[in-house]
Amino acid sequence: MIRKLVFQSDFGLGDGAVSAMKGIAYCVDGNLLISDVTHDISPFNIWEASYRLSQVVDFWPEGTVFVSVVDPGVGSDRKSVVARLKGDRYVVTPDNGTLTHLFLSGRVLEMREIDESLNRLQGSGESHTFHGRDVYAYTGARLASGVIGYEKIGERLELSSLVQIDKGKIQIKGSTITGTVEILDVRFGHLWTDITDSDLEAIKPVYGDKLNVVILHLERELYRGSVPFCKSFYDVNTGDELAYINSMMNLAVGIHQESFAKLYGITAGPDCKLRVSSAQAG
Amino acid sequence: MIRKLVFQSDFGLGDGAVSAMKGIAYCVDGNLLISDVTHDISPFNIWEASYRLSQVVDFWPEGTVFVSVVDPGVGSDRKSVVARLKGDRYVVTPDNGTLTHLFLSGRVLEMREIDESLNRLQGSGESHTFHGRDVYAYTGARLASGVIGYEKIGERLELSSLVQIDKGKIQIKGSTITGTVEILDVRFGHLWTDITDSDLEAIKPVYGDKLNVVILHLERELYRGSVPFCKSFYDVNTGDELAYINSMMNLAVGIHQESFAKLYGITAGPDCKLRVSSAQAG
Amino acid sequence: MIRKLVFQSDFGLGDGAVSAMKGIAYCVDGNLLISDVTHDISPFNIWEASYRLSQVVDFWPEGTVFVSVVDPGVGSDRKSVVARLKGDRYVVTPDNGTLTHLFLSGRVLEMREIDESLNRLQGSGESHTFHGRDVYAYTGARLASGVIGYEKIGERLELSSLVQIDKGKIQIKGSTITGTVEILDVRFGHLWTDITDSDLEAIKPVYGDKLNVVILHLERELYRGSVPFCKSFYDVNTGDELAYINSMMNLAVGIHQESFAKLYGITAGPDCKLRVSSAQAG
Numbered sequence: 045m046i047r048k049l050v051f052q053s054d055f056g057l058g059d060g061a062v063s064a065m066k067g068i069a070y071c072v073d074g075n076l077l078i079s080d081v082t083h084d085i086s087p088f089n090i091w092e093a094s095y096r097l098s099q100v101v102d103f104w105p106e107g108t109v110f111v112s113v114v115d116p117g118v119g120s121d122r123k124s125v126v127a128r129l130k131g132d133r134y135v136v137t138p139d140n141g142t143l144t145h146l147f148l149s150g151r152v153l154e155m156r157e158i159d160e161s162l163n164r165l166q167g168s169g170e171s172h173t174f175h176g177r178d179v180y181a182y183t184g185a186r187l188a189s190g191v192i193g194y195e196k197i198g199e200r201l202e203l204s205s206l207v208q209i210d211k212g213k214i215q216i217k218g219s220t221i222t223g224t225v226e227i228l229d230v231r232f233g234h235l236w237t238d239i240t241d242s243d244l245e246a247i248k249p250v251y252g253d254k255l256n257v258v259i260l261h262l263e264r265e266l267y268r269g270s271v272p273f274c275k276s277f278y279d280v281n282t283g284d285e286l287a288y289i290n291s292m293m294n295l296a297v298g299i300h301q302e303s304f305a306k307l308y309g310i311t312a313g314p315d316c317k318l319r320v321s322s323a324q325a326g
Numbered sequence: 327m328i329r330k331l332v333f334q335s336d337f338g339l340g341d342g343a344v345s346a347m348k349g350i351a352y353c354v355d356g357n358l359l360i361s362d363v364t365h366d367i368s369p370f371n372i373w374e375a376s377y378r379l380s381q382v383v384d385f386w387p388e389g390t391v392f393v394s395v396v397d398p399g400v401g402s403d404r405k406s407v408v409a410r411l412k413g414d415r416y417v418v419t420p421d422n423g424t425l426t427h428l429f430l431s432g433r434v435l436e437m438r439e440i441d442e443s444l445n446r447l448q449g450s451g452e453s454h455t456f457h458g459r460d461v462y463a464y465t466g467a468r469l470a471s472g473v474i475g476y477e478k479i480g481e482r483l484e485l486s487s488l489v490q491i492d493k494g495k496i497q498i499k500g501s502t503i504t505g506t507v508e509i510l511d512v513r514f515g516h517l518w519t520d521i522t523d524s525d526l527e528a529i530k531p532v533y534g535d536k537l538n539v540v541i542l543h544l545e546r547e548l549y550r551g552s553v554p555f556c557k558s559f560y561d562v563n564t565g566d567e568l569a570y571i572n573s574m575m576n577l578a579v580g581i582h583q584e585s586f587a588k589l590y591g592i593t594a595g596p597d598c599k600l601r602v603s604s605a606q607a608g
Numbered sequence: 609m610i611r612k613l614v615f616q617s618d619f620g621l622g623d624g625a626v627s628a629m630k631g632i633a634y635c636v637d638g639n640l641l642i643s644d645v646t647h648d649i650s651p652f653n654i655w656e657a658s659y660r661l662s663q664v665v666d667f668w669p670e671g672t673v674f675v676s677v678v679d680p681g682v683g684s685d686r687k688s689v690v691a692r693l694k695g696d697r698y699v700v701t702p703d704n705g706t707l708t709h710l711f712l713s714g715r716v717l718e719m720r721e722i723d724e725s726l727n728r729l730q731g732s733g734e735s736h737t738f739h740g741r742d743v744y745a746y747t748g749a750r751l752a753s754g755v756i757g758y759e760k761i762g763e764r765l766e767l768s769s770l771v772q773i774d775k776g777k778i779q780i781k782g783s784t785i786t787g788t789v790e791i792l793d794v795r796f797g798h799l800w801t802d803i804t805d806s807d808l809e810a811i812k813p814v815y816g817d818k819l820n821v822v823i824l825h826l827e828r829e830l831y832r833g834s835v836p837f838c839k840s841f842y843d844v845n846t847g848d849e850l851a852y853i854n855s856m857m858n859l860a861v862g863i864h865q866e867s868f869a870k871l872y873g874i875t876a877g878p879d880c881k882l883r884v885s886s887a888q889a890g
Contacts, residue, residue, distance in 0.1 A: 276401020558683020
C-alpha cells in the first residue's frame with residue numbers, strides 16, 4: 045500500500061509554493077501518493093485550518109500523513125509538531141491552534157515536537173519564511189515514506205500543552221441548545237454548527253417540525269426565524285430556509301439553492317453562536 | 327494498468343468536500359489513480375457539468391471512471407446512475423441532465439441505476455446531503471478498482487428514460503446556420519458553439535472570409551457583426567474579433583487576447599443562439 | 609522510479625482544458641505521475657510563467673518534465689521547444705520568453721525545436737488553437753515516459769536564439785542596489801525582488817538595521833520609506849512593514865499579515881524597480 049501525503053495550506057494555488065512543497069516530498073520518495081485537503085484556507089485563518097482537518101481525516105486511509113501549513117507565526121517561538129491520531133494517521137503542523145478540533149474530539153493520541161536539527165531540508169537553514177517547504181513537507185514526506193518513524197520526530201510533548209482556540213461548549217438548557225456556527229459550506233452559503241445529532245435529542249425534532257433559530261455574532265443578533273427541520277434541501281422550495289443534519293452529522297441551516305450566509309451577512313467562527321429550540325414547545 | 331477515477335463537481339476546492347470524496351475512494355483502493363475535470367462548475371449548473379464531461383472523456387484512457395456531482399436535487403427522487411460509454415468508460419452521476427451532451431453525441435451505450443442497498447458507504451445511512459461522498463465517490467472507486475463489475479451497479483434503465491436538457495437542434499437554411507453558444511472558454515471569454523466543422527459546409531468558408539454573426543439571448547440581440555474566419559487567434563491583431571474552429575472542432579468566436587463574452591455581456595447556455603452566414607453571400 | 613510530468617498554464621481550472629491535457633498524457637503512459645505548478649498564471653502573462661518555473665524546478669526530482677503553456681502566440685510562427693535543464697529536467701513550452709528566468713540563471717543546457725511531424729497527437733492536425741493538448745502535453749508525456757528520447761524532439765537550436773524578456777541587470781552603486789520587483793507572493797501581497805542575498809553584501813545589513821526603500825514603476829515613484837531588515841515576519845508587529853530574505857534567497861518587502869502590494873498599488877513585473885540602501889549610511 046502506498047502511503048498517502050495530504051497537504052493543506054493558506055497559500056492558494058496561484059503561485060509555486062504548493063508545487064515546491066510537493067516537489068520536495070517527491071524528492072524524498074518518488075513513489076508517494078500526494079493529494080490535498082484545500083489550499084484556499086483564508087490567509088492566516090488557523091480556525092478554518094483546524095476545522096477542515098477535522099472534516100476530512102477520518103475519510104482517508106489509515107496511515108495517511110497530513111501536512112497543514114497555516115502559519116502566521118513563522119519565525120516566532122511557536123512549536124512545529126507532529127500529532128499522532130487514531131487510525132495511525134498523522135498531522136504535521138505548527139502547534140498554533142490547528143489541532144483544536146481534532147484534539148477536542150479526542151482524535152489526537154500524542155504529539156511530538158519536530159527536532160529541526162534532524163528534520164529539515166538540507167541547505168535550507170538560511171530560509172526563515174517557508175517552513176511549509178523546508179520543515180513540514182520534508183518531515184511529512186519522510187514520515188509517510190517510512191524514512192523515519194514517528195519516534196524520530198523529536199521529543200514527546202504533553203497533550204496538555206497543545207495550543208487550542210477557545211470555542212466554548214455546547215449549552216443545553218431544557219429544550220434550547222446553543223452552539224457555534226463553526227464554518228460555512230462555502231460554495232453554497234449554508235451554516236454548519238457544532239451541535240450534533242445527539243445534542244438534538246434535547247429537542248427530538250422529527251422531519252417537518254419547525255425550529256426556532258437565533259444567530260448571534262458576539263452579542264449582535266443577525267438572524268431570528270423559524271425554519272422546518274428537513275431531511276434534505278429538496279424538502280423545501282428553491283429560496284426557502286431549512287435546518288438539516290449535514291454530512292458531518294451536525295445541525296446546519298441554509299437556503300435551498302441560495303446563500304443563507306450572504307443574505308444575512310453571517311461570517312462563521314468561534315464568535316458566531318446559534319441558538320435553536322422547538323417552535324412547537326415555544 | 328492502474329484504472330483512473332476522475333472527479334467533477336460544483337463544490338469548489340475551498341473546503342474539505344472534494345478531499346473527503348478522494349479519501350473515501352482511496353479507502354476502497356489505495357492504488358487508484360485519481361484526477362479531476364474541474365470542481366468549479368457554477369453551483370447547481372447541470373448544463374455546464376454535461377458540457378465539461380463531453381469535452382474531456384474522449385481524451386482519457388479507455389476504462390476511466392468519471393464521477394460527476396452537480397446535484398441540486400439531492401434528496402429528491404432523481405435517480406443515481408452509472409452510464410457506460412464507448413471505450414469502456416463510465417460516468418457515475420445523478421441522472422439530472424448531466425448526461426445530455428454525451429447522450430446526444432451517441433456516446434452513452436447503456437445506463438444502470440445505482441442500488442444504494444449494495445452501493446453506499448457503510449455507516450453513511452443517516453447522511454442525506456452528500457451523496458457525492460456516500461454514493462458516487464464510493465461507487466466510482468469500487469467500479470474503477472474492480473471491486474464490483476458494471477453489472478453489479480443495479481437494474482438496467484432504458485436510455486429513453488435518461489434526463490436531457492433541451493438545447494434545440496442546429497438549423498441550416500441555405501447558407502445560414504443557427505446553433506447554440508454552449509459554453510465559454512472561461513478564462514479567455516471566447517464563445518463556443520455546437521456548430522461543427524461539418525455543419526459549416528453549408529457556408530464553405532475559407533480562411534480570411536468574412537462571416538456575418540448574430541448572437542441572441544432568447545429573443546434579445548446581443549451582438550451583430552462581421553468577423554474574419556481564421557485559423558488561429560494570431561491571424562488578427564490584439565483586440566480584433568474573429569471566428570475559428572476550436573479544439574472541439576466547433577465554431578467559436580472571440581477577440582484576440584480580450585474577452586468577447588465580457589465586452590458584449592454574453593452568458594452561454596441553451597438559451598443563447600448564434601446565427602452565422604457568409605458575408606460574401608449576404 | 610516513476611517519471612514526473614508537471615503542468616503549468618494560464619488556463620485556470622474552471623473548464624476541461626487542463627483535464628484534457630492530463631488525459632492525453634495518461635493515454636501515452638497510464639503510469640505517469642502527473643502534478644502541477646499552477647494554472648492560475650494571469651492570462652497571456654509569459655513573464656509570470658517564466659518566474660514560476662524558475663521558482664519550482666529545482667525542488668522537483670531529477671528527470672522531471674515540465675509542460676508550460678502560456679501561449680498567446682498560438683498560430684504564429686513562435687517555435688515549440690523542449691529545453692534541457694541541469695539535473696536532467698526538461699521544459700516543454702512555446703519559445704516566447706517562458707524560459708527567460710531559467711536561461712538567465714544558467715539552468716538551460718540546450719534546446720530543441722519540436723518537430724510536429726513526429727510529435728503531435730494523432731488526428732489533431734485540424735485543431736489550431738490548443739497546442740497545449742495536441743503538442744505540448746503529448747510530447748511531454750512521451751518524453752517523461754521514455755517513449756521518445758530527448759534527441760527525438762527535433763533539431764537542436766542555438767541557445768542564443770532563445771526568446772528572452774528583457775528585465776535589466778541588478779545595479780549596484782556604492783551601497784545602493786537597484787533591482788526588479790519580479791513577482792508578488794500573491795496571496796499575501798509581499799514584493800519579491802531579484803536582489804540576491806549576495807547582492808546585499810554591498811549593504812551588509814544585519815537583522816534590525818533600517819533600509820531605505822524606493823519603489824518605481826517606470827519613472828513613477830510608488831513607495832518611499834524606511835523598513836527594518838528582519839529574519840521573518842514575526843520580528844515586527846501585525847501591520848508593520850519589513851524587508852527580509854525570502855524562500856528564494858532574494859530580498860523581499862512586505863507587511864506582517866497585510867498586503868504591501870495592495871496598500872501601495874504595486875504590480876510586479878520587469879517595469880517595477882526597487883532601490884535599496886542602508887538608512888544608517890544615508
